[in-house]
Amino acid sequence: MTDDVEQHEGQPEATPPIAGQIFGDRLALAEEYARVLTEEGVLRGLIGPREVPQLWTRHLLNCGVLSEVIEQDETVIDVGSGAGFPGIPLAIARPDLTITLIDPLLRRTTFLDEVVASLPLPNVTVVRGRAEEKAVLKAVEPADVVTSRAVAPLERLARWSAPLIRGGGRLVALKGRSAADEIARDWEKVLRLGIRDLRVEECGTILETPTTLIIGRRIESARDARGARKSGQRK
Ligand SMILES: C[S@@+](CC[C@H](N)C(=O)[O-])C[C@H]1O[C@@H](n2cnc3c(N)ncnc32)[C@H](O)[C@@H]1O
Structure with missing residues (x-):
């Protein structure tokens, strides 16, 4: 490690100019979220202090660009949001979306509730629980998109x-x-779970390191499922 890097370890990363392209007129909200993560997030053990100098490049920008693959006004469930990734940057970039963040840990959902109330992000709801729990399945409507x-x-x-x-x-x-x-490795098992057309896609090609995604489509009907099984497809 060079002296230069040591000197900067733990220092918050300045807002990169490209952040303006991703968050537009809501950039101030993204900056506020970065500040809260840097202070409360580290203090409460929600992110490691080593993440602070790369908060924008590794987290906020990479998650904000997810917006590229989400349609206008869609509903989104973010499974296992932790300190809010990718759900919070997505909600900042896209106030038209209705987003539900799910995480089982009280410490994390308390933090998320506070962030949602203080920024504020009226398009976000926080649900505490495991995604597969009956109580969670009862509490949320199936969404257009499930992120993680x-x-x-x-x-x-x-x-x-x-x-x-x-x-x-x-x-x-x-x-x-x-x-x-x-x-x-997993496409056959995933198909049996009712998700087809699995593919790798990149978003955020304006970034130095674009975000790699796996995208799949939930089978619509029993007939759709039979068709997918017959053709034995990864599609
Ligand atoms: C490694 S962290 C990632 C957090 C965040 N998505 C990120 O990228 O920074 C994994 C998160 O998944 C959550 N998690 C684990 N099992 C889960 C489940 N069954 N349902 C929902 N969330 C779960 C954990 O509580 C944790 O917050």
Whole structure:
């Protein structure tokens, strides 16, 4: 590690100019979220202090660009939001969306509730629980899109997400380099769970490191499911 890096370790990252392109006239909200994460988020152990110098490049921007694959006015459920990724940057970038954040840990949902109230983000609701729990399934309507980042391997993620996606809706999982391998390994099991057309997509190509996604479509009907099984497709 160079002296230069040591000197900057833990220092908040300045707002990158490209953030304006992603958050538009809501950039001040994104800056406020970055401030809260840097202060309360670190203090309460929701993010590591090492994340502070890369809060924008590794987290806020990479999650904000998810907006590119979400249609106008869609409903979104973010499974395993943790400190709010990707759900909060998405809600900041896209006030037209209705977003539900799900996480089982009280410490995290308390923080999320506070962020939602203080920014404020009236388009966001926080639900405490495991995505697969009956109480959670009762509390939320199946959404157009179910997002997640760093929550579970694809098959488990699909098992938790599928019941939360409306027929014809999408699974959108932020993944790293493992995306194609995860699809090759799990597509048959994922198809049995009712999610087809799995593909790897990139969004945020304006960023130095674009965001890699796995996208799949929830089977709409029993006939749709039979068709997918017959053709034995990853599609
Ligand atoms: C590694 S963290 C990632 C947090 C956030 N998505 C991010 O990218 O920073 C995984 C999160 O998934 C949550 N989680 C684990 N199992 C879950 C489940 N069954 N349903 C919903 N959330 C879950 C954990 O509480 C944790 O907040």
